[in-house]
Amino acid sequence: MSKPNRNIVITGFMGTGKSAVSQIVAKALGRTLVDTDKTIEREFGKSIPNIFASPTLGERAFRDAEARVCNELSKKQNLVIATGGGTLVPRQNLNALSQGASIFCLNATLQTTLNRLQDARDRPLLTSMQDKRSELQALLDDRRHAYARVFHQIQTDKLEPEQVAKRILDLAKLDDQLSGPNTLMVKTPPEGCYPIWIHDQVLSQLPSLLQWVQVPSRRIALVSNPRVRLLHGETLSNALQSSGFEVLSIDIPDGEERKTLDTVAQLYHELLKHKVSRHDTLVALGGGVTGDIAGFAAATYLRGISFVQVPTTLLSMLDSSVGSKTGVDLEQGKNLVGAFKHPKAVLIDPSMLHTLPREELLAGLGEAVKHAIIGDVELFELLEHFDPQRTSGKALEALIARAVRVKVSVVEEDPFEQGRRAVLNLGHTFGHAFELVSQFQIRHGEAVAVGLVAAANLAHMLGLCNEQLPRRIVQLLQQIGLQTSFEGHSPKTIFDAMAHDKKRSNQGLRFILPRAIGDVDIFDVSDDSIILDAISSVSQLSSH
Ligand SMILES: NC(=O)c1ccc[n+]([C@@H]2O[C@H](COP(=O)([O-])OP(=O)(O)OC[C@H]3O[C@@H](n4cnc5c(N)ncnc54)[C@H](O)[C@@H]3O)[C@@H](O)[C@H]2O)c1
Ligand SMILES: [Zn+2]
Secondary structure (H helix, E strand, C coil), X not given: CCCCCCCEEEEECCCCCHHHHHHHHHHHHCCEXXXXXXXXXXXXXXXXXXXXXXXXXXXXXXXXXXXXXXXXXXXXCCEEEECCXXXXXXXXXXXXXXXXXXXXXXXXXXXXXXXXXXXXXXXXXXXXXXXXXXXXXXXHHHHHHHHHCCCEEEECCCCCHHHHHHHHHHHHHHHHHHCCCCEEXXXXXXXXXXXXXXXXXXXXXXXXXXXXXXXXXXXXXXXXXXXXXXXXXXXXXXXXXXXXXXXXXEECCCCHHHCCHHHHHHHHHHHHHCXXXXXXXXXXXXXXHXXXXXXXXXXXXXXXXXXXXXXXXXXXXXHHCCCCEEEEEECCEEEEEEEECCCCEEEECHHHHHHCCHHHHHHHHHHHHHHHHHHCHHHHHHHHCCCCCCCCHHHHHHHHHHXXXXXXXXXXXXXXXXXXXXXXXXXXXXXXXXXXXXXXXXXXXXXXXXXXXXXXXXXXXXXXXXXXXXXXXXXXXXXXXXXXXXXXXXXXXXXXXXXXXXXXXXXXXXXXXXXXXXXXXXXXXXXXXXXXXXXXXXXXXXXX
């Protein structure tokens, strides 16, 4: 997985020390240093100001040359590359250079930049001296978004070039250790990203992950519940402490019924009691309930502190820890209060699932099947051969990574749930109705599993898919050990619960329906009798 020959790319605005730092890094590693500006100057036989000033060349020729140089360098290894200030602004240049490379963006405040540029005469984009500040500000504003796309950001104001270089060398080592096929980078709006690190037996390596994402301080509020803390808390706090982190352990109650504002208030009190500051990090260790509460507290406490998720149930690994939604329930309903809060990182260690009760594992598998139907045929096939008793940590890791990938791609397309993200509710319109009429006696994951069957049957009735599809879904769910029917309630009762739960549009009720495995869409269904038929197809009246 590691690739120690990866290039080290150093970018950033002018005056952030790219050249000086790159020289130190190259020397420390005994590597060749390539400066893209100098490469281009050599190519044209002219200085950059002269290239810009030339009527036959100009900025256009310079930018074309930059793109060419980025492409060529991306094919090489073992280099330290210092880019020009605008080189990575075009996304394709960033994509080319970051392939298999460690990439760093150096930042500085405008004042530091001005001080450092006091004598700069050879900056072609800076013309008159008195306009320097506003010109610099405008240029920086122009490029800010592009810089933010780089994973490693280093604030250089208070650091000497040697210190910046040291940090780059440390982070590059962590890149070798932590990046790989099961490390997913999730893009967050407007620009930026965070890693989901999926590996078996890595719980005790959380400190490396925290250093990799540069959490702002070494104080960690470790939020868990008594049950999970007993099982996995000690491993985690020992690992953190032996890496020099101070751990403040805070327990919140277990159970959905305690996913309330009261619990959040209780958590705020604990955070205050431990003097948790804006620079400290809240780590949530637990299932979706813990993650949702702790994430909401992290989003709001002191107007927001850094947040890291360590999900411990299958459902939280592949569903609730991905997508930045956090929140709590009100008396009137579930998840009615909340916030979008991007974590700084997510660590998923499948070995923690060994302690999870079977029915909780099944509930998570129900959501995994949902993800497969939404966007991954191969995941569906993997699940068809899944045997929890005989699945190795590595295989589980791969399966979770695939399921997470489906959710990540949907979330990246629609980060604030404006449209497409609704497909993640596949099976949930029916599922919620089953939960409601059972008065929450049926587990969410179990209800969703039956909901998937109902949705597939409805899709078939509407002519959206062939009859094979619902059959294949039923077969998979049964093989996993999930129910595929919901008994004891009349279809009409279930229909009423559904119609009550969902706002009806003029076009009828809204469903997510599959056309095939890996192909789902949003449909409004106005014919109530077909919906009733779909409900009947999975519900039998046995106890009346
Ligand atoms: N934020 C989101 O996007 C999102 C998405 C889906 C679901 N959710 C929320 O997630 C919650 C459900 O999450 P959940 O299914 O993880 O439930 P949960 O957090 O209640 O965990 C289930 C039970 O398993 C225990 N547990 C957790 N990890 C364990 C382990 N490794 N070994 C043994 N026991 C362990 C917990 O203490 C709990 O008793 C719901 O509140 C739901 O609303 C949120
Ligand atoms: Zn769900």
